[in-house]
Amino acid sequence: SQQGEEDPQALSIQEGENATMNCSYKTSINNLQWYRQNSGRGLVHLILIRSNEREKHSGRLRVTLDTSKKSSSLLITASRAADTASYFCATDRSANTGNQFYFGTGTSLTVIP
Amino acid sequence: KAGVTQTPRYLIKTRGQQVTLSCSPISGHRSVSWYQQTPGQGLQFLFEYFSETQRNKGNFPGRFSGRQFSNSRSEMNVSTLELGDSALYLCASSSGQRGISGQFFGPGTRLTVL
Numbered sequence A: 001s002q003q004g005e006e007d008p009q010a011l012s013i014q015e016g017e018n019a020t021m022n023c024s025y026k027t028s029i030n031n032l033q034w035y036r037q038n039s040g041r042g043l044v045h046l047i048l049i050r051s052n053e054r055e056k057h058s059g060r061l062r063v064t065l066d067t068s069k070k071s072s073s074l075l076i077t078a079s080r081a082a083d084t085a086s087y088f089c090a091t092d093r094s095a096n097t098g099n100q101f102y103f104g105t106g107t108s109l110t111v112i113p
Numbered sequence B: 001k002a003g004v005t006q007t008p009r010y011l012i013k014t015r016g017q018q019v020t021l022s023c024s025p026i027s028g029h030r031s032v033s034w035y036q037q038t039p040g041q042g043l044q045f046l047f048e049y050f051s052e053t054q055r056n057k058g059n060f061p062g063r064f065s066g067r068q069f070s071n072s073r074s075e076m077n078v079s080t081l082e083l084g085d086s087a088l089y090l091c092a093s094s095s096g097q098r099g100i101s102g103q104f105f106g107p108g109t110r111l112t113v114l
Helices: none
Strands: A005-009 A010-014 A019-024 A029-037 A043-050 A055-058 A061-066 A071-076 A084-094 A101-103 A107-112 B005-007 B009-012 B019-024 B031-039 B042-050 B053-057 B062-068 B074-078 B085-095 B107-113
Touching: A005 A084, A010 A019, A029 A061, A029 A071, A043 A055, A043 A061, A043 A071, A055 B019, A071 A084, A101 B042, B005 B085, B009 B019, B019 B085, B019 B107, B031 B074, B042 B062, B074 B085
Parallel strands: A010 A107, B009 B107
Antiparallel strands: A005 A019, A019 A071, A029 A043, A029 A084, A055 A061, A061 A071, A084 A101, A084 A107, B005 B019, B019 B074, B031 B042, B031 B085, B042 B053, B062 B074, B085 B107
C-alpha cells in the first residue's frame, strides 16, 4: 500500500514561478526521497533527505523535512517548461531491512511557457 | 556508466499467459527492486533482490515472482496473467546501502493484458 499523499494532486504555474509540493507519510522513516517522472517513463532520483536532516538543497530544488509532522515539501524555484512532470515522494521506513520504498500518489506539475 | 535497462519495453499478452521481464542494473549495483505502476494504485513495491536473495517483498500474490543472477541481473515473472496486471513495471537498482543514495530506475516495461 502507498505510504503517503502528495498535495496538491495537480499544479499549474507560469514559467519562472516557484512550485511547492507537499508530501505526508504515516510511519517513522529512515530517509525520504523525491523523484520526477516524465509521462510514462522511468523515475529520476532528485534528492534524498535523512530523518535527522531538516533541509537540503540541490540546484533549484529545496527539500524540507518535518518528522514531527511526518511531512516533507519540495520547492522548485524559477521553474522551466522542462520541469513539467509528475513528482513523487518515497519513504524508507525505519523498520525496513533493505531497499523497500513507499511512494506517494504524486503531484502532476505543468509549467506553462 | 550505462543506466538501468529493461527488456522488453512493450509487451502484449492475453489472460492466462505468463510473462518474464528482465532488468539489468547499473554496473556494481547489487540491489534490484521491482515496482508496479498503475493509474489507480500508483507505484507499488513488488520485491527487492540483493546478492541473489530476496530481501524484501511487497503485498502481491504468489503469481508474481522474481530472481536475481550472480551478475545482478534480475527477472520478474508473472504467471496466469489477469487484466488487472496491465501496468508499467519499473525496475530500480542501487548499491544496496540504505540512505546513501536513491534508486536508479529503468524506463519500464509496459505490459498490456487483453
